[in-house]
């Protein structure tokens with residue numbers, strides 16, 4: 001990316017605002033985690049109510065950040081936040097004002113390291129805030145390219161799915177480096193239950209575990225990756241035809257394949273069993289696995305509530321119920337029907 005040229009050109013003709021906001025949201029991968037890294041299709045959804053806000057205020061001196069992990073000068077940020085620190089430096093270069101004094105506050109409702117895209121959502125919010133501060137138009141392509149600066153450092157070999165969904169207000173159909181398009185579908189009664197195991201997921205570790213399996217046991221791992229891709233394609237068709245029971249079956253099959261790849265845990269397996277025992281149409285882990293969240297498809301809101309209660313009794317630290325009405329363009333609705 002040619003940061004400098006664009007930055008200089010843009011900054012020369014732009015007056016800075018005094019303060020600016022940027023927002024983004026959590027994401028849930030429905031189909032295709034891990035296989036998306038290998039070029040297979042994936043489907044993910046934004047959760048509007050679980051959001052991140054980045055707020056920048058210009059100050060007289062210094063470059064400070066305040067977030068849940070760190071409060072102090074940007075250049076003293078700890079190594080676990082290296083991706084964010086490098087991204088901020090890149091943004092200041094791109095926008096042509098490396099020494100700009102500011103205070104950046106990040107407020108996040110996304111539990112960290114639970115497969116809900118916390119790091120990508122933070123990056124998307126802060127990129128939007130900086131572009132807003134400099135009053136520079138930001139294309140979606142450039143937003144995703146910049147988010148990838150942080151995601152590469154934090155996660156190693158990201159597919160781009162997290163940032164694409166964190167910056168979208170509709171579900172996404174994504175094939176790495178090829179297709180990134182919004183999809184809408186009509187599911188009026190079913191709901192998705194999301195249950196947090198309370199255990200930190202380990203995206204980098206899970207991605208390298210799958211990679212090791214692909215290298216060490218290709219005869220086992222590659223067919224699983226291919227099947228996960230085929231499942232995502234079938235799921236897109238099931239969404240287009242409102243075939244709820246097929247969606248549930250495809251979720252169960254995904255869970256089996258992800259478990260065979262080694263990224264499920266005993267808690268996630270248990271949550272899947274409990275959800276199915278309470279009439280879920282299907283259940284699977286979401287995101288990288290090795291901790292994080294499980295999702296279950298319920299036929300209606302009453303079933304979703306029963307599943308949610310049972311999962312909390314089994315130890316889920318948080319549950320959410322997500323309806324799909326806001327993903328149906330034909331209704332014209334944009335409500336977030338997320339219930340905590």
Ligand SMILES: C[C@@](O)(CCO)CC(=O)[O-]
Nearest residue numbers: 033034158159161287288
């Ligand atoms: C495991 C993975 O597929 C999803 C992580 O949320 C990794 C990626 O897409 O970059």
